[in-house]
Amino acid sequence: MSEVRVRVADAVDAYLQRKAVGNPDGPGAGTYASNAESVLRRWAEWLEREHDVASLFDLDVAHMRAYAEELDDRTRRGDYTASTAGTYFAVVRAFLSWCVRGGILETNPAATDDAEGALPVDDGADVSDRSWTRDQRDALEAFVRERSLEAEDASRTERLARLREYAMVAVLAHSGVRGAELFRVPEDDRRTGATWADVDFYSGTIRVLGRSQRLEDVPLPASARTPLRRYRVVQDPPSNEWPLFPTRHAPSVSRRVRTVLEDRGFEDDEIESLCEKHTSAELSRRFAIAPPAITTEGARSILKRLCTAAEIDVGGDYLTPRGARTGLGERTYPGEQASVETALRQQSSEQSIAVVEDRLELGRGGADGVTGGDGDADES
Numbered sequence: 360m361s362e363v364r365v366r367v368a369d370a371v372d373a374y375l376q377r378k379a380v381g382n383p384d385g386p387g388a389g390t391y392a393s394n395a396e397s398v399l400r401r402w403a404e405w406l407e408r409e410h411d412v413a414s415l416f417d418l419d420v421a422h423m424r425a426y427a428e429e430l431d432d433r434t435r436r437g438d439y440t441a442s443t444a445g446t447y448f449a450v451v452r453a454f455l456s457w458c459v460r461g462g463i464l465e466t467n468p469a470a471t472d473d474a475e476g477a478l479p480v481d482d483g484a485d486v487s488d489r490s491w492t493r494d495q496r497d498a499l500e501a502f503v504r505e506r507s508l509e510a511e512d513a514s515r516t517e518r519l520a521r522l523r524e525y526a527m528v529a530v531l532a533h534s535g536v537r538g539a540e541l542f543r544v545p546e547d548d549r550r551t552g553a554t555w556a557d558v559d560f561y562s563g564t565i566r567v568l569g570r571s572q573r574l575e576d577v578p579l580p581a582s583a584r585t586p587l588r589r590y591r592v593v594q595d596p597p598s599n600e601w602p603l604f605p606t607r608h609a610p611s612v613s614r615r616v617r618t619v620l621e622d623r624g625f626e627d628d629e630i631e632s633l634c635e636k637h638t639s640a641e642l643s644r645r646f647a648i649a650p651p652a653i654t655t656e657g658a659r660s661i662l663k664r665l666c667t668a669a670e671i672d673v674g675g676d677y678l679t680p681r682g683a684r685t686g687l688g689e690r691t692y693p694g695e696q697a698s699v700e701t702a703l704r705q706q707s708s709e710q711s712i713a714v715v716e717d718r719l720e721l722g723r724g725g726a727d728g729v730t731g732g733d734g735d736a737d738e739s
Contacts (some may be wrong), residue, residue, distance in 0.1 A: 365415045365463055367403045374454050375399070394572050397549050398450045402426065405546075415463060418455075425467040427477035428453070433546075435481040437678040438539050438655055439477040443570050485690020495671055496532050496680045499662075502669035503528045507586070519593050524665060526590035527604060527658065530565075531680045533583040536658070538678040540567035540577075542604065543652040555591065556599040560584060573716055597644055602652035612650045613639040619648045 375396055405410040409429075410422055428566050430444035439447075452469035459467050468474065503525040510521040516627065529686070530536060536553075540733075544550035549568055557566040562576075563584060569575040594601075606612065620630050623646075633642055643650050653661075662677040 365417070366413055367406060367415055368400075368413075369457060370415055370463060371399045371403055371454065374457055377457075395450045395454075397547070399454055400545060401548070402447075402451050406430070406546050414704075415458060418464075418468055418724060420468045420473055423451075423471070423474035423599055425468075427474055431479045432439065436655070437537075437659070437676070438544055440570050444479050445543050446565070446572075448475070458626050481537055491673055491676065495673055499665060499669055499680055500525075500528055500532055500670075503665060504586075507589075515593065519590075522590040522593055523604065524661065526586045527661065528665070528680055529583045529586040530579070530603075531678075533580045534565060534577055536565060536567055537570070538655045542655045542658045543602075543606075544655055552602045552604065554600050554602050554649070554652075555596055558587065560588060565641050570617050597647040598649065600649045604653045604658070604659060605650040608651075608652045609639055610656070612643055615650055616642045616646070620646065640734070691714050 378395070385463055405426070406418070406422065408509075410425065412422060413416055427448055430439065430448060433439045434441050434444045445478070448469065452467065455464065455467045455469050457463040465561050503521070507518075507521040507525040510518045513521075530541065531538070539547075539550055543552040549572075553565060558579070559576075560579075563579050563581075564576040565579050566574055566576050569577075613634070617634070620633070620642075625633075637645070640650075641646070659678045662680070666673055666677060696733060
């Protein structure tokens with residue numbers, strides 16, 4: 360790599376500062392800068408981490424094609440939609456065009472057919488929308504529901520595990536919330552996973568960071584609320600900032616506990632003494648230190664295991680049982696006509712939900728709540 364002359368990060372800072380104070384070409388530049396900041400900073404970090412590129416002068420078409428391929432891979436894995444991947448690439452391309460206009464670069468390496476040709480194609484539907492049929496979804500839901508009922512007399516740990524599976528499947532299956540909105544995406548510092556503070560059982564909604572990069576209130580029908588509420592009662596989170604689906608990855612929990620205790624003024628010997636006497640999970644609850652949420656990969660691992668146990672073949676697309684929401688109040692299954700099952704008014708003060716229940720009976724438990732956690736070796 361050549362000597363660093365104009366750092367990518369420094370150019371990004373200058374670009375964001377310019378956009379934040381307005382743009383003579385049109386209004387709304389400050390909002391654009393706020394939305395673009397996380398995209399550009401993650402891209403700059405990715406360039407340096409994956410390709411050892413810190414200077415703009417070292418950037419070429421091959422790097423931008425690699426970035427497009429990375430976005431395509433993330434789309435195939437279900438972390439992004441094709442339209443979101445295209446938006447992220449467009450933000451970087453616009454930044455590089457600004458560099459060209461400012462005389463920093465001679466050409467824009469993102470504005471080429473070779474680079475843009477690697478982007479995922481947005482055909483109007485997510486891969487997951489085409490992968491899970493209603494029969495597959497219902498079979499998986501029946502499987503996890505029965506497992507949760509069978510564990511009613513089991514230990515708290517076992518009940519928590521089974522209820523966690525049931526809640527996870529029910530929310531994905533009935534709410535239209537996407538995996539990247541519900542779980543943690545490690546490469547995106549804005550997608551840290553849904554918490555209990557995001558859930559409003561009274562209005563029947565969950566607030567998520569949608570594909571538009573704005574917070575959205577998504578309907579939670581009764582078929583999703585009931586398993587989630589039962590799961591919460593057993594989980595008994597110490598605070599509303601607790602993730603719906605915390606990771607069971609012990610090293611991740613340990614790092615979070617140690618970091619927070621240090622920030623709270625604990626001495627090193629105090630922390631070591633606590634860690635010798637208690638597990639990270641115990642300390643997390645004792646000091647109300649919210650653990651990281653499970654990642655999208657961890658959730659996919661759980662659903663893959665459940666599909667295998669239930670003998671359900673979904674062709675490798677394990678993250679979203681129902682598929683992404685296709686529109687306000689509509690739910691569509693492959694090969695079926697859309698039916699209006701939920702309706703959410705635009706104003707939060709007017710939120711109301713009407714649910715058509717034509718699913719499996721929820722069984723015992725009614726509206727009382729339970730929370731479960733289940734652990735694979737890594738992120739489950």
